[in-house]
Amino acid sequence: MAARKSDIPRPKAKSRRTGRSSPPPLNLDEELLEFLPPPPLGLGEDELLYHRMLGRVRTAVDPKDMVEEIWCRDLVDLTLDCFRLRRLKAGWFRLMSMKHLDGFLEPIVEDKEQRADLVDGVAKEDPSAEAKAKAIIRATGSELDLIGTFALVDEIEFVERIDRLIMQSEARRNIVLREIDRRRDVAARRVRETLGDIEDAMVEEVADPRPSK
Amino acid sequence: MRSTPRVTANRRNAKMSTGPRSQDGKSRVARNAIRHSLAVPVANVYELRTVADRLTTTLMSSRLEPEQAARIAEAQVDLSRVRQARATLLAQALAIATRREANPGPALVNLLRDLERTERYERRAFSRRKSAIRLNALIDE
Numbered sequence: 001m002a003a004r005k006s007d008i009p010r011p012k013a014k015s016r017r018t019g020r021s022s023p024p025p026l027n028l029d030e031e032l033l034e035f036l037p038p039p040p041l042g043l044g045e046d047e048l049l050y051h052r053m054l055g056r057v058r059t060a061v062d063p064k065d066m067v068e069e070i071w072c073r074d075l076v077d078l079t080l081d082c083f084r085l086r087r088l089k090a091g092w093f094r095l096m097s098m099k100h101l102d103g104f105l106e107p108i109v110e111d112k113e114q115r116a117d118l119v120d121g122v123a124k125e126d127p128s129a130e131a132k133a134k135a136i137i138r139a140t141g142s143e144l145d146l147i148g149t150f151a152l153v154d155e156i157e158f159v160e161r162i163d164r165l166i167m168q169s170e171a172r173r174n175i176v177l178r179e180i181d182r183r184r185d186v187a188a189r190r191v192r193e194t195l196g197d198i199e200d201a202m203v204e205e206v207a208d209p210r211p212s213k
Numbered sequence: 214m215r216s217t218p219r220v221t222a223n224r225r226n227a228k229m230s231t232g233p234r235s236q237d238g239k240s241r242v243a244r245n246a247i248r249h250s251l252a253v254p255v256a257n258v259y260e261l262r263t264v265a266d267r268l269t270t271t272l273m274s275s276r277l278e279p280e281q282a283a284r285i286a287e288a289q290v291d292l293s294r295v296r297q298a299r300a301t302l303l304a305q306a307l308a309i310a311t312r313r314e315a316n317p318g319p320a321l322v323n324l325l326r327d328l329e330r331t332e333r334y335e336r337r338a339f340s341r342r343k344s345a346i347r348l349n350a351l352i353d354e
Binding site: 038040041045065066067070074077080081084085087088091092094095099158161162165168172175179 | 271272274275276277285289292293296297299300303304306307310311317318321322325328329332335336339342343346
């Protein structure tokens with residue numbers, strides 16, 4: 001297996017800033033698990049899935065130090081946050097659609113149990129329940145989709161609040177990506193400067209071959 | 214400039230609205246700061262301070278200045294606990310949203326409000342960490 005760059009021992013050199021000697025190379029895999037706080041997971045969420053996602057992100061980012069490791073964790077945490085919020089939005093919308101459907105059917109299907117079964121069937125996407133509900137609703141001159149639309153209109157404030165939270169998480173994720181770019185740019189500039197210095201040092205001054213007058 | 218009688222009246226009125234009066238109200242507001250414990254500084258909680266100290270040591274081995282490493286570690290621990298709180302709240306909200314309850318609306322609205330409250334803690338910790346990392350990069354340059 002090819003060694004990662006972070007595993008390659010660096011030459012011992014005095015730090016320009018503080019005069020400290022260079023630290024020993026990090027074994028980031030072990031230190032990540034040991035020193036960072038545990039992943040933020042809700043009850044019943046799969047830790048293995050989290051670490052699989054983290055593994056993929058780390059492969060893509062190829063973190064060079066602990067700060068970049070922290071950013072990798074951020075990317076996973078914020079992505080999961082967005083997933084959870086989107087699921088919440090979908091769950092809320094489904095709940096409210098069913099509530100509106102129940103309200104719409106109340107004067108038509110008076111038997112409470114029969115109505116609850118019908119609404120449950122639509123919620124579970126049972127084709128026969130859907131067909132029955134559609135037929136009942138169409139007889140009144142309306143459509144099943146319209147009921148969903150009314151639910152959205154009524155609950156738009158809640159949906160917007162969730163959307164705002166999603167936007168904030170996405171914005172933070174973008175900031176992290178920009179920070180990674182920024183740091184890599186600085187590193188690339190430093191490499192360019194170093195290479196320039198090396199080239200300068202290697203260039204020998206050639207004496208003018210022409211005889212001096 | 215406000216007139217003296219108005220200032221006097223404001224001060225007199227302000228004395229009439231200085232928080233809850235009943236014992237129950239007083240004990241409730243006394244617990245305001247520890248409702249979700251996200252406002253408690255990392256340094257005041259032994260377990261969190263231990264995690265932050267260990268992270269500081271690790272960050273220092275990544276060529277970070279001790280002061281910046283401590284700032285980054287503290288902000289990171291803050292971020293982690295805010296995100297844990299958010300994940301727990303979202304798990305509760307998702308559990309309610311997938312159950313068929315008679316009236317899940319109020320419970321979900323309350324959970325959403327709690328989620329929104331965690332936002333400012335995350336924003337502050339995130340910003341503190343970003344500044345500390347950038348400051349360190351500037352020192353490094």
